[in-house]
Amino acid sequence: MATSGDLTKVLRRVFSTEEFLTGPRGGKLKKPFELIVSSLRATRAEISSTANLIDYLVSLGHAPFQYPSPDGYPDVAAPWVGGLFWRWHFAIGLARNQIHPKIRIREAKLFQEAGGIAGFSAVLFGRKPTQEELMSFHRSGEPLAMALASPAFQWR
Amino acid sequence: MIREATGIVSPEGGGAKTLVVIFLRGGADGLTMVPPIGDRDYYAARPTLAVKESDILALGDTHYGLHPSMEAMQRLFHEGDLSIYPAVGSDDQTRSHFYAQDLMEHGGSEAGGWLGRFMRFREGESPGALSAIALGKVMPEVLRGAPAAAVIDSINRFSLSQRGEPTSKIETELAELYGRDQTLMREVAKDTLQAIKRIQELSKKDNQPNHGAQYAVDSFSQSLRQTAQLIRAQVGLEAVSLDLNGWDSHFAQDTLITPLMVRLSEGLSNFRRDLGHLMEKVTVVVMTEFGRRVAENSSFGTDHGRGGVMFALSEGGGGRVIGDRPELESGILVGPGDVPVQMDYRAALKPILSHHGAGESFAKIFPSWSLKHSSQES
Numbered sequence: 001m002a003t004s005g006d007l008t009k010v011l012r013r014v015f016s017t018e019e020f021l022t023g024p025r026g027g028k029l030k031k032p033f034e035l036i037v038s039s040l041r042a043t044r045a046e047i048s049s050t051a052n053l054i055d056y057l058v059s060l061g062h063a064p065f066q067y068p069s070p071d072g073y074p075d076v077a078a079p080w081v082g083g084l085f086w087r088w089h090f091a092i093g094l095a096r097n098q099i100h101p102k103i104r105i106r107e108a109k110l111f112q113e114a115g116g117i118a119g120f121s122a123v124l125f126g127r128k129p130t131q132e133e134l135m136s137f138h139r140s141g142e143p144l145a146m147a148l149a150s151p152a153f154q155w156r
Numbered sequence: 157m158i159r160e161a162t163g164i165v166s167p168e169g170g171g172a173k174t175l176v177v178i179f180l181r182g183g184a185d186g187l188t189m190v191p192p193i194g195d196r197d198y199y200a201a202r203p204t205l206a207v208k209e210s211d212i213l214a215l216g217d218t219h220y221g222l223h224p225s226m227e228a229m230q231r232l233f234h235e236g237d238l239s240i241y242p243a244v245g246s247d248d249q250t251r252s253h254f255y256a257q258d259l260m261e262h263g264g265s266e267a268g269g270w271l272g273r274f275m276r277f278r279e280g281e282s283p284g285a286l287s288a289i290a291l292g293k294v295m296p297e298v299l300r301g302a303p304a305a306a307v308i309d310s311i312n313r314f315s316l317s318q319r320g321e322p323t324s325k326i327e328t329e330l331a332e333l334y335g336r337d338q339t340l341m342r343e344v345a346k347d348t349l350q351a352i353k354r355i356q357e358l359s360k361k362d363n364q365p366n367h368g369a370q371y372a373v374d375s376f377s378q379s380l381r382q383t384a385q386l387i388r389a390q391v392g393l394e395a396v397s398l399d400l401n402g403w404d405s406h407f408a409q410d411t412l413i414t415p416l417m418v419r420l421s422e423g424l425s426n427f428r429r430d431l432g433h434l435m436e437k438v439t440v441v442v443m444t445e446f447g448r449r450v451a452e453n454s455s456f457g458t459d460h461g462r463g464g465v466m467f468a469l470s471e472g473g474g475g476r477v478i479g480d481r482p483e484l485e486s487g488i489l490v491g492p493g494d495v496p497v498q499m500d501y502r503a504a505l506k507p508i509l510s511h512h513g514a515g516e517s518f519a520k521i522f523p524s525w526s527l528k529h530s531s532q533e534s
Contacts, residue, residue: 029341058295061276061303066267069520078282081344082304085285085352089316092326098318133333140329149330151337151345 029077032060049102095145180444182404186465197484228425236475241466243481245497251460256445261297264524268301275302277517284392285348291379351391369430442467463495
């Protein structure tokens with residue numbers, strides 16, 4: 001595309017590509033630590049105990065300072081996808097306020113401020129949720145749990 | 157680069173190999189479980205605790221036997237499934253439970269446990285959702301560092317929900333969204349959902365053990381039973397950690413450990429019977445942090461020692477005594493009178509891990525030991 005150096009045109013073109021709009025940003029699967037922290041932040045969880053959060057990191061194979069060799073925890077997706085069960089378990093537990101009595105979220109307030117599940121999903125994913133996603137969230141009966149457990153939220 | 161993950165939960169047949177590690181915590185007395193036959197020094201050192209020669213269960217024509225409470229294990233030996241390692245141990249010299257267990261579970265001074273490292277570094281596909289499980293209340297050190305590891309005290313409570321409420325609507329929608337996913341998560345999600353379903357079916361059915369196996373009601377035997385259920389359900393289980401506690405027999409040793417030996421022996425035998433032909437993909441390793449001192453103490457017990465016993469159970473892979481324990485004449489004893497470690501537990505584990513797919517990664521599973529070991533050889 002020839003723009004004679006018009007960066008506005010270049011950026012507009014980049015931002016309107018399919019890959020930019022729908023592709024997972026960065027193309028990196030969140031490591032368990034990132035997933036848990038981003039879930040807690042996005043839901044503005046009130047936290048006064050971290051014990052059970054560490055248990056989740058252990059179950060997900062990402063216990064702090066426990067990697068056996070000096071190269072550190074892997075930075076590619078394959079070794080981490082095996083933990084989907086615990087990612088879902090955490091999402092459901094957090095949305096239902098069942099992780100720990102000292103970890104609380106307020107679903108109604110979150111949705112109210114973000115403009116419902118559609119608005120809140122946009123906060124989570126950094127893009128508008130697709131129609132399929134929204135329908136799925138509604139049908140599940142537990143839209144917050146479902147959004148946190150959904151494929152889109154597993155990626156950076 | 158993203159490696160394509162393929163189905164780990166097999167639809168039928170096939171499935172993963174499973175390694176079950178049983179830790180006898182407290183330092184089990186190898187000289188009572190596997191007494192020497194015709195060793196006068198044994199009887200001299202243990203006037204009250206030695207197993208009477210006429211009571212010892214013979215192991216073929218070897219010069220070792222089994223304690224009379226372990227008839228079921230004698231049968232497993234003679235059927236060619238049980239291997240016995242009479243003098244295994246680690247380089248730990250502290251004789252402290254804490255240090256010795258720690259060393260044996262970590263496999264050296266590395267972070268994480270050797271079973272966890274095995275799961276991370278073994279060859280083949282990435283481990284699945286239910287690949288590594290500890291049956292108990294806490295994650296044992298040996299399994300730390302596995303890519304995904306679950307601690308469960310009962311498979312009946314294994315569900316996506318903390319309190320066991322239904323999650324079936326969520327599962328349906330997860331299947332929907334992940335089914336459309338274009339990344340390697342799609343197959344893993346399918347496997348995971350299938351594994352959850354299979355476990356739910358397991359806990360619904362009355363699920364009697366097969367082939368007439370009858371497990372005792374204690375938690376160790378029940379853990380073996382649940383392990384067999386998970387293996388039968390083919391959910392991709394590759395590593396299991398179980399504990400049998402209470403072997404620290406300073407006082408009244410006979411009363412203390414005879415019931416444990418029965419539990420171990422009957423448990424292994426029922427497990428093997430229950431699994432039938434599925435046993436061909438399973439190995440059970442039984443280990444303890446150290447053996448006990450040769451001489452009994454004044455409280456009808458024994459104190460912490462060095463060399464202890466290890467057992468391995470696999471279909472047709474046994475019927476052998478592996479390694480040797482020298483006769484107990486005092487000249488060969490180490491420290492305050494302990495059985496010397498004739499075989500390092502990592503050397504004993506090497507062929508087993510290799511059978512389970514450790515491949516070239518053994519040096520990553522036991523890095524410091526492998527380094528030392530290879531430099532000694534060269």
